[in-house]
Amino acid sequence: MTKTKIWLSSPHMGGTEQQYVKEAFDTNWVAPLGPNVNAFEASISDFYDNEVHTAALSSGTASIHLALKLLGVSRDDDVICQSFTFSASANPITYLGANPIFVDSEKDTWNISPELLERAVLDRMKKGKKPKAIVAVHLYGMPYKTREIHEVSKRYEIPVVEDSAEALGSSVNGKKCGSFGKIGILSFNGNKIITTSGGGALLTKDNNIKKKAVFLATQARDSAPHYEHTSVGHNYRMSNVLAGIGRGQMEVLTERVKVRRANYSFYKERLGHIEGIDFLEEPKGYYSNRWLTCIITPSFEIREKIRLALQIEDIECRPLWKPMHEQPVFQCFESYTNGTSSDLFKRGLCLPSGSNLLEEDLNRITSLILNNLS
């Protein structure tokens, strides 16, 4: 019997996406601007109760790049970055010729530790160089310690770029992730909670920042009849065709979050009672979109046994993110560590978490895990 592949997190269309894409073709707005881009941006801002302005861009990575640039990060600056994350949180720091300084995580949310962050800031200041920005990440959809991190940000007047690529739909005490930082970013890559195939967005309360982001994303063209440039631009705007997909996806976002959270509950119910298997619980007031359900196993060996057993059955799963301070490419940069992310990387596993998983898929996955625990 051949079984179908189970993906970690695959695209899940809602049904109206093709209508908006068709409109783009019918009206010949096959360009990096147009009605779908405007409407997609409006639907995102609306999701945030219009607390933020939205610039739809070509990727989450491009959004982080522009966010750092708009905060004035330039050559030889230091930028603090959560170490436990996907490389795209850190890469744009180096595009600007700046140095990432990696900070490890705390155990409650797996995100940047407020204590270690403050220690890092003080140490950098003692060495005569205050960091220009902080990249904090809501990993796997779990919000970072927003109150504590933003207190540090305020105390030392260092702005936060809020990497909310994995956390659209998450919130803390009702306030939505993406709206805490000076600038927030989203990703609509194919494996994220909703997708435009590829895409991203920059969120900000400051309309001037939004305008500047769009200006830089469209080749930094000054107003003149000819092409006049006083700054270096980028080609980072979102396509009007892809924004059509995004409009349709925004209509089902709340539903997608519900299903991802139900996946988490299913895994928790089946595996939560097992000695040595741990889940990432929500601290009080925290609401995770549960982009990916992750488990922590008792040891690297058991994690590998489970991972390989799933892999043989064509079930996609992967270790948690390898911390940036352990990545060969970032070895030359400084870090402030406490062992948390290193341990999570060794023992943790991301389980299939798509909103289009079937109950029989979830049953198959949990049975395989239960059979490979020792």
Ligand SMILES: *Cc1c(COP(=O)(O)O)cnc(C)c1O
């Ligand atoms: C996906 C992701 C990004 C990058 O987004 P892209 O749209 O793929 O460029 C950045 N940070 C985190 C934490 C991500 O998961």
